[in-house]
Amino acid sequence: MQTRREVLSRSAALTGLLAGAGLLPQAAQAAWAQAAFEAKTMADAVKALGGGAPAESKDVTLTGPDIAENGAVVPLGCACALPGVKRLLLLVEKNPNALSAAFDVSDAVEANFSTRVKMGQSSNVYAVAMMGDGKVLYAQKEVKVTLGGCGG
Amino acid sequence: MADPMRIRAQAAGDKTTVRVLMSHEMETGQRKDSAGKTIPAWFIQEVTATHNGKPVLSAQWGPAVSKNPFLQFTIKGAKAGDKVAVNWIDNKGDKRTDEATVS
Numbered sequence: 001m002q003t004r005r006e007v008l009s010r011s012a013a014l015t016g017l018l019a020g021a022g023l024l025p026q027a028a029q030a031a032w033a034q035a036a037f038e039a040k041t042m043a044d045a046v047k048a049l050g051g052g053a054p055a056e057s058k059d060v061t062l063t064g065p066d067i068a069e070n071g072a073v074v075p076l077g078c079a080c081a082l083p084g085v086k087r088l089l090l091l092v093e094k095n096p097n098a099l100s101a102a103f104d105v106s107d108a109v110e111a112n113f114s115t116r117v118k119m120g121q122s123s124n125v126y127a128v129a130m131m132g133d134g135k136v137l138y139a140q141k142e143v144k145v146t147l148g149g150c151g152g
Numbered sequence: 153m154a155d156p157m158r159i160r161a162q163a164a165g166d167k168t169t170v171r172v173l174m175s176h177e178m179e180t181g182q183r184k185d186s187a188g189k190t191i192p193a194w195f196i197q198e199v200t201a202t203h204n205g206k207p208v209l210s211a212q213w214g215p216a217v218s219k220n221p222f223l224q225f226t227i228k229g230a231k232a233g234d235k236v237a238v239n240w241i242d243n244k245g246d247k248r249t250d251e252a253t254v255s
Contacts, residue, residue, distance in 0.1 A: 032197045032198060033212055075222075095216050099216075103225075106210075107228075108203060108228055109227055110225070110228060114224040115218075115221060115224070116221065116222045117217055
């Protein structure tokens with residue numbers, strides 16, 4: 001037998017859960033560049049973020065292993081030596097969605113980031129620098145994966 | 153609430169290298185469970201960092217970032233004793249903020 005008080009407190013808890021599950025993710029997704037993360041190729045991802053045609057450049061550096069034993073954890077680093085970088089992107093060509101991470105560069109941080117990504121199979125990885133003047137530069141590197149990281 | 157992040161911030165000259173290890177599943181939405189059902193995506197979407205309360209970095213991540221993500225970045229002009237805080241939001245709206253002192 002439930003008392004009225006129990007019923008009321010439960011319904012209040014449920015409302016809180018619904019608000020947490022249903023409403024907050026929408027707010028979080030509003031700022032997230034969904035179109036860019038759904039893009040299949042580097043050119044599409046750059047276009048979705050408002051950049052022009054990418055050009056290869058020696059001023060962008062991409063660090064990563066030549067052979068990654070475990071595709072679930074591939075350490076990648078991207079850096080750009082030029083001033084005026086607005087955004088740095090890390091992309092994996094043959095992943096289901098190419099874009100892995102996008103870093104917004106401010107004056108207070110160096111355009112140099114390292115993280116770890118998942119790779120489904122051996123593929124080219126790209127570091128893309130979107131400059132303040134609208135230029136888009138990239139560097140690429142081939143990473144061979146012995147064991148895929150997409151659960152296959 | 154997710155587990156705390158591990159943050160280490162080390163000053164060298166006028167630069168501070170910050171290394172962050174977050175604790176998150178980072179489920180891609182591509183994998184299937186033993187019953188053949190797709191496991192829904194669950195990953196960190198936004199990462200922001202502040203230096204003494206001033207935002208210095210914001211990043212957007214996709215599901216391709218590894219489980220328990222690692223992030224390294226360099227703050228210009230931070231010195232020992234400064235506070236560095238890192239904050240993330242995942243696609244379910246869960247969030248977490250942790251703070252560390254530059255050493």
